[in-house]
Amino acid sequence: MPTDKKPGTLLEALRAQSDAMRGQDAAVKKTPDEALKDLDRKMWKSFKWLDEAISHLAVIRPVVNHEYRIPEVLTIASPQFDQGFVSYRRRAFGGQEVVEHIELFYRVALPKPVDATFPVSSVREIDDRLRNAQLKFTYRAIHDDDHIVRRGLFQVTAAVTGFIKFLPDYRRQTIEVTLRNVDRFETVAVEFAADKFDDAVLEDLVRFILGEDNAFLRRAPLVGIGARKPQALPNEEKTTYRV
Numbered sequence: 116m117p118t119d120k121k122p123g124t125l126l127e128a129l130r131a132q133s134d135a136m137r138g139q140d141a142a143v144k145k146t147p148d149e150a151l152k153d154l155d156r157k158m159w160k161s162f163k164w165l166d167e168a169i170s171h172l173a174v175i176r177p178v179v180n181h182e183y184r185i186p187e188v189l190t191i192a193s194p195q196f197d198q199g200f201v202s203y204r205r206r207a208f209g210g211q212e213v214v215e216h217i218e219l220f221y222r223v224a225l226p227k228p229v230d231a232t233f234p235v236s237s238v239r240e241i242d243d244r245l246r247n248a249q250l251k252f253t254y255r256a257i258h259d260d261d262h263i264v265r266r267g268l269f270q271v272t273a274a275v276t277g278f279i280k281f282l283p284d285y286r287r288q289t290i291e292v293t294l295r296n297v298d299r300f301e302t303v304a305v306e307f308a309a310d311k312f313d314d315a316v317l318e319d320l321v322r323f324i325l326g327e328d329n330a331f332l333r334r335a336p337l338v339g340i341g342a343r344k345p346q347a348l349p350n351e352e353k354t355t356y357r358v
Contacts, residue, residue, distance in 0.1 A: 151209050151285050154309045158214035158283050158290075162203050164317050165219055169199040172221075172321075179223045180326030181298045183275050185244055189231050191273045194223040196325070199277075208285055217281040221324070225273035232257070238267045245271060248300050275300075277324065283309070291338060297324060305335040 145153070176196050183191040199221030206215040233241050238254070245252050251272040256264045278295040288309040295302040307316065311334075319331040 148209070150288055150309075151211065151213065154283055154285055154288060154290075155211070155213040157309060157312060158203075158217060158281065161281065161312070161317060162201060162214070162217050164314060165217070166201045168317070168321055169201055169219065169221060172196050172325075173198050177325055179324070181223075183248075183296070183300055185248055185300065188241060188244055189229050189271060191225060191229065191275060194225050194273065194275065197222040197224045197274070213285065214283065216283070219277075219279040219281075221277045223275050223277065227273065229271045229273045231269045231271065232266055233269070235264055235267055241267075241269060245269065249276065249296075250274075279320070292320075292335075298326065298329070303332075304338045305332065306338045307335045311335070 173196070178193050178195055180193060182193070199219065201217065201219050203217045204215045205212050208215075231241070235256070242254070251274070253270045255268045255270070257266045257268055259265050275296050277297050278293075279297065280293045282291045282293070283289070284291065290307045290309060290312050291304055292307065293302065293304040316331070316334060319328075319334060322328050323331040
């Protein structure tokens with residue numbers, strides 16, 4: 116009787132399944148010291164990956180397909196990647212020096228400022244909202260024909276600073292990623308199991324930064340900002356590096 120099954124398909128499936136099981140067994144058998152070292156190596160590898168990626172983006176300066184909106188105030192649409200840098204900090208943990216966190220800062224901008232005019236009664240509120248979004252701006256009162264100030268002009272530098280922090284938890288074997296101003300004026304955080312955090316995750320993150328897709332956010336559950344208590348370690352030593 117004819118069949119669509121290909122020779123070797125079952126063996127290949129069994130081989131893949133057994134390899135996966137061996138990997139799970141190896142992970143279970145890791146000592147705490149081995150798990151700590153593995154996560155530290157993963158963090159250091161991620162730092163180097165991000166540092167190279169950001170340096171390329173700073174040269175290419177691609178358009179970022181995001182819209183940064185302050186409702187009823189202004190919209191910064193499709194800015195261009197401008198510049199960025201990655202830094203990291205190390206500290207003593209479990210008798211070793213490990214990566215405490217990685218921080219990524221970058222700037223996206225439009226070539227010209229955005230002008231926005233509002234009634235003088237709204238000036239204080241608009242001022243506060245622009246400052247809360249960490250946007251730089253200048254303000255000028257507008258006099259009408261009777262030399263009365265009825266409106267004000269805000270000239271806003273159309274530049275947004277994005278921030279991403281990678282915070283490993285060596286006890287729980289997780290990595291919390293906090294994102295601020297990546298696709299909008301907002302802060303969110305997701306948490307990855309250490310064994311699920313790889314180059315594919317970083318690739319999705321860069322695509323998310325550029326507005327190509329949001330697969331990164333679907334890779335891990337959202338967590339509350341500040342929900343996880345910091346790891347308390349007495350007499351810890353810290354060193355910060357910036358590249």
